[in-house]
Amino acid sequence: METTFIMIKPDGVQRGLIGDIISRFEKKGFYLKAMKLITVERSFAEKHYADLSSKPFFGGLVEYIVSGPVVAMVWEGKGVVATGRLMIGATKPSESVPGSIRGDYAVEVGRNVIHGSDSVGSAQKEIALWFPEGLSEWRSEMHPWIYEA
């Protein structure tokens, strides 16, 4: 099944939103396949956001990501990449709808609480970068109550 990379950014950790965010993904019917609390080096943050290196906000974005621990996770489920992005909400909190994570908890684009992979391809790259040790192989006993097949 599809997997995505989700990161609770330093503001989400500092604000005590870890439990709520994990709970949303669990209750939806997605499976947690890997998780760690980690403070990343600048070079690692630059690698994660390499596609944005030419943006004017790149320096501030890297400062933000290295400013404290983040929670890095892999979630699995049918359509989890696209659905995860919907659950997270639009990049700019002023445009993210209430009910989404950013819509409920964020005000500023530079403090938008959470990251989620934007495609299946970038999910694969990000999971390889953040979890070279691999994922847990397990499936919930609830599977038939969540998925038709």
Ligand SMILES: Nc1ncnc2c1ncn2[C@@H]1O[C@H](COP(=O)(O)OP(=O)(O)OP(=O)(O)O)[C@@H](O)[C@H]1O
């Ligand atoms: N104009 C901006 N000013 C400041 N920070 C920004 C701006 N645009 C984006 N960012 C930051 O860079 C991150 C990555 O931007 P991107 O365009 O990839 O959005 P995203 O895919 O919704 O976010 P993420 O990759 O964090 O999930 C944003 O989540 C935000 O924290």
